[in-house]
Amino acid sequence: MSPVRTRGRSGAATVPVRLRARSGAALLLVSLAGLVAFCWPLLVAPGARIAQSTFAPWIFVLLLPLLLAVALAEVAEGGIDAKAIALLGVLGAVGAALRPLGTSVAGFEPMFFVLVHGGRVLGRGFGYLLGSVTMFASALITAGVGPWLPYQILGAAWVGFFAGCLPRRPRGRLEIAMLAAYGAVAAFLYGWLQNLGLWPFAGGMSSSISFHPGAPLTDNLGRFVAFDLATSLGFDLPRAVFTAILVAVTGRPVLLALRRAARRAAFEAPPGRRPADGRADGERPDHGNVDHERPQHGRADDGHVDGGRADQEQVDDGPVDGGRADHGPVGDGGTGDGR
Amino acid sequence: MTRRVHPGAWWLWALGLATAATRTTDPLLLLLVGAVTGTVVAVRRTDDPWARAYGMFLRIGLFVVVVRLVFGAVFAAQAPGTTLVTLPSVTLPSWMAGLRVGGPVTAEGLTVAGYDALRLATVLVCVGAANALAAPSRLLKSVPGALYEVGVAVVVAMTFAPQAVAHVRRVRDAQRLRGRADRGIRSLRRLAMPVLEGALDRSVQLAAAMDARGYGRTAAVPRARRRATAALVLGGLLAVCAGLYGLLDGQAPAALGTPVLLAGTVCAAAGLWLGGRRSPRTRYRPDPWALPEWVTGGSGVLAAAAMTVAGLIGTDGLRPVPGTVPGLPALPAAGVLVALAPVLLRRIRA
Numbered sequence: 001m002s003p004v005r006t007r008g009r010s011g012a013a014t015v016p017v018r019l020r021a022r023s024g025a026a027l028l029l030v031s032l033a034g035l036v037a038f039c040w041p042l043l044v045a046p047g048a049r050i051a052q053s054t055f056a057p058w059i060f061v062l063l064l065p066l067l068l069a070v071a072l073a074e075v076a077e078g079g080i081d082a083k084a085i086a087l088l089g090v091l092g093a094v095g096a097a098l099r100p101l102g103t104s105v106a107g108f109e110p111m112f113f114v115l116v117h118g119g120r121v122l123g124r125g126f127g128y129l130l131g132s133v134t135m136f137a138s139a140l141i142t143a144g145v146g147p148w149l150p151y152q153i154l155g156a157a158w159v160g161f162f163a164g165c166l167p168r169r170p171r172g173r174l175e176i177a178m179l180a181a182y183g184a185v186a187a188f189l190y191g192w193l194q195n196l197g198l199w200p201f202a203g204g205m206s207s208s209i210s211f212h213p214g215a216p217l218t219d220n221l222g223r224f225v226a227f228d229l230a231t232s233l234g235f236d237l238p239r240a241v242f243t244a245i246l247v248a249v250t251g252r253p254v255l256l257a258l259r260r261a262a263r264r265a266a267f268e269a270p271p272g273r274r275p276a277d278g279r280a281d282g283e284r285p286d287h288g289n290v291d292h293e294r295p296q297h298g299r300a301d302d303g304h305v306d307g308g309r310a311d312q313e314q315v316d317d318g319p320v321d322g323g324r325a326d327h328g329p330v331g332d333g334g335t336g337d338g339r
Numbered sequence: 340m341t342r343r344v345h346p347g348a349w350w351l352w353a354l355g356l357a358t359a360a361t362r363t364t365d366p367l368l369l370l371l372v373g374a375v376t377g378t379v380v381a382v383r384r385t386d387d388p389w390a391r392a393y394g395m396f397l398r399i400g401l402f403v404v405v406v407r408l409v410f411g412a413v414f415a416a417q418a419p420g421t422t423l424v425t426l427p428s429v430t431l432p433s434w435m436a437g438l439r440v441g442g443p444v445t446a447e448g449l450t451v452a453g454y455d456a457l458r459l460a461t462v463l464v465c466v467g468a469a470n471a472l473a474a475p476s477r478l479l480k481s482v483p484g485a486l487y488e489v490g491v492a493v494v495v496a497m498t499f500a501p502q503a504v505a506h507v508r509r510v511r512d513a514q515r516l517r518g519r520a521d522r523g524i525r526s527l528r529r530l531a532m533p534v535l536e537g538a539l540d541r542s543v544q545l546a547a548a549m550d551a552r553g554y555g556r557t558a559a560v561p562r563a564r565r566r567a568t569a570a571l572v573l574g575g576l577l578a579v580c581a582g583l584y585g586l587l588d589g590q591a592p593a594a595l596g597t598p599v600l601l602a603g604t605v606c607a608a609a610g611l612w613l614g615g616r617r618s619p620r621t622r623y624r625p626d627p628w629a630l631p632e633w634v635t636g637g638s639g640v641l642a643a644a645a646m647t648v649a650g651l652i653g654t655d656g657l658r659p660v661p662g663t664v665p666g667l668p669a670l671p672a673a674g675v676l677v678a679l680a681p682v683l684l685r686r687i688r689a
């Protein structure tokens with residue numbers, strides 16, 4: 001089927017979005033503020049003025065979109081090349097297309113396995129973007145942009161990000177097991193956090209399982225557990241199990257496919273030193289034809305076609321590499337900032 | 340043909356009405372806000388698929404009201420008042436805060452829960468109106484420059500998702516023709532792999548097409564501006580975190596709360612704007628912001644302003660006490676009715 005690749009196997013070649021110190025710091029701060037947006041009912045102190053205001057939950061709904069915009073801009077700050085954007089968009093489309101499949105079964109969220117595998121193979125920066133893009137696109141497609149969207153985007157971004165933070169070493173069965181366990185934990189925490197974010201809206205201030213501003217942490221935690229039992233635990237647990245099973249079942253082929261795609265795209269390959277099959281991305285740049293289907297066995301044939309056109313493609317590649325060379329000084333400037 | 344109003348104007352209008360709704364619990368005012376959004380959507384909606392969102396959000400709103408009423412009944416706090424019915428009660432263990440489930444249900448408790456739920460439902464209906472009226476793809480055109488790459492990725496995702504759905508259907512049909520089961524988790528693997536492989540293939544083609552058209556290039560950024568952006572963004576985020584701490588902690592000085600939070604927000608937004616300078620783009624056929632946009636957005640802002648002013652000067656009836664008949668205060672009601680203005684714009688042509 002596909003020829004064996006020997007080059008581009010190092011880790012660096014498969015990281016489409018690098019996070020520099022500055023982006024990392026911005027992500028940390030945004031995540032901190034985001035965590036507060038989820039957990040503030042548990043954190044708020046007795047005398048705080050926010051506790052008396054009925055407008056309090058809306059402060060976070062208004063604040064989070066700006067924080068998310070800043071975080072995404074900072075992740076993209078080093079510049080994302082066209083291959084990474086295309087991969088991001090297409091994987092996001094797969095996740096968004098899979099999402100409606102899940103609404104028929106309680107708590108089943110097929111989107112997460114794309115995030116877990118994508119974050120694992122393509123790194124945490126890409127995972128963060130993938131989670132956000134998938135959630136946002138899915139909300140736009142279903143016209144479901146609501147106050148819950150910033151919370152969902154943040155949660156999905158975390159799922160993708162931490163999938164990229166898992167230890168590099170394990171491969172094979174151990175890797176699948178690790179990812180499945182992570183998928184279960186992530187899916188459960190995602191649902192739990194969403195529920196926590198919903199709590200001040202859903203419970204109101206008038207019932208015994210709604211949060212009481214300023215009550216001791218253990219007291220409010222108990223109330224939240226009761227709220228969680230009453231509302232979403234029946235969804236969260238099946239979701240965790242489903243996600244783990246789905247990640248385990250799809251693990252091997254999906255990881256292979258993503259790794260192959262990442263190698264083929266040769267992210268951050270130095271100019272002029274592309275892997276042998278790097279010219280695959282010099283295929284017919286035909287935008288109008290992108291939805292045209294190609295049988296799986298046809299890929300070897302494409303290789304021949306490309307081989308025949310290689311000379312012509314080389315000329316086309318000129319400006320592309322020139323564009324990338326422009327990045328060089330910018331990147332150096334960035335590390336200078338970090339010092 | 341009627342020109343489409345800028346999607347940002349619709350969002351401004353809807354968020355203005357939603358802000359107005361958050362500032363009152365008067366059921367008549369809230370129903371008025373809902374009626375205004377319904378009228379505008381009925382007059383201005385298009386035949387696009389997203390125009391059906393309003394009905395969906397209306398159903399979500401009804402669901403919210405029902406759930407809150409059930410919660411209000413089952414998990415009633417011990418509110419004094421007329422007892423309607425007494426449910427069998429259970430006391431939960433102490434690690435769950437020793438709550439009591441069930442017990443007497445009071446009319447006052449249910450009314451408060453109902454007013455609160457109606458407010459949330461109204462906000463959701465306003466957001467649903469924005470979803471139904473604003474074209475999402477055009478909204479994506481106006482993302483700030485710093486989010487250009489992410490915006491492109493979202494556009495790609497939105498374009499490819501219907502194709503991915505069609506692909507899923509095709510692969511499933513093929514599996515069925517081969518006599519394989521199309522249910523269960525194993526079939527999902529057989530379904531997911533061809534879809535994913537197809538998507539990855541397309542991404543390679545798409546990347547080539549985008550590269551050829553110059554996507555993903557960034558302008559050279561002077562070091563000083565880079566540093567300024569970093570300082571604004573990181574400083575702003577730090578201030579936001581400090582402001583949140585000030586809001587949540589009872590002992591913190593008042594100055595650490597809202598002012599610091601606002602300053603941080605402004606800084607972060609400025610950093611976002613400055614960071615957008617690295618990808619200067621010209622726009623093909625930009626959406627104009629002209630009279631219809633000013634009227635649409637402005638009417639929503641006026642509704643919010645009227646409600647806020649009414650709250651500040653202490654108009655009666657914004658928060659009716661349970662057990663009394665709610666009224667319809669004049670100033671906020673007039674403000675909400677102003678938001679009907681987009682209906683009049685129907686005949687304005689470009």
